[in-house]
Amino acid sequence: MPPNLTGYYRFVSQKNLEDYLQALNINLALRKIALLLKPDKEIDHRGNHMTVKTLSTFRNYVLEFEVGVEFEEDLGIVDGRKCQTIVTWEEEQLVCVQKGEVPNRGWRHWLEGETLYLEMTARDAVCEQVFRKVK
Numbered sequence: 001m002p003p004n005l006t007g008y009y010r011f012v013s014q015k016n017l018e019d020y021l022q023a024l025n026i027n028l029a030l031r032k033i034a035l036l037l038k039p040d041k042e043i044d045h046r047g048n049h050m051t052v053k054t055l056s057t058f059r060n061y062v063l064e065f066e067v068g069v070e071f072e073e074d075l076g077i078v079d080g081r082k083c084q085t086i087v088t089w090e091e092e093q094l095v096c097v098q099k100g101e102v103p104n105r106g107w108r109h110w111l112e113g114e115t116l117y118l119e120m121t122a123r124d125a126v127c128e129q130v131f132r133k134v135k
């Protein structure tokens with residue numbers, strides 16, 4: 001059974017964000033800002049309906065979807081693109097595929113105890129972020 005991911009998760013650490021942002025062709029000015037942020041995640045998970053909020057002091061990115069249902073994702077504030085996106089469960093991992101201009105784009109989330117992991121990929125770049133559940 002997939003876990004319920006509802007909760008507020010505080011940013012702990014990340015690796016390779018710069019590579020990931022470069023793979024998305026994000027300009028230097030925005031990359032510099034993004035590298036200074038420590039975005040938290042707030043997840044609301046009710047059955048197949050999920051809202052994942054990426055919350056930072058600069059900008060927030062809110063993603064709302066039904067698990068297993070493809071939708072058009074507007075990534076305007078991230079890199080200006082749109083994707084055909086689908087999120088599914090692979091065992092205990094929440095896995096997202098973002099089809100569009102950038103090959104091999106997507107992410108996965110999994111929980112180990114109170115630690116939430118996020119692995120984001122674009123082209124050959126892989127960025128890992130770690131969060132701690134605080135409520």
Ligand SMILES: CC1=C(/C=C/C(C)=C/C=C/C(C)=C/C=O)C(C)(C)CCC1
Binds near residue numbers: 079107
């Ligand atoms: C570049 C950039 C951002 C990047 C956001 C990203 C990369 C969000 C990823 C969200 C995911 C993968 C949600 C699923 O859990 C911010 C923080 C909006 C601030 C503006 C610049």
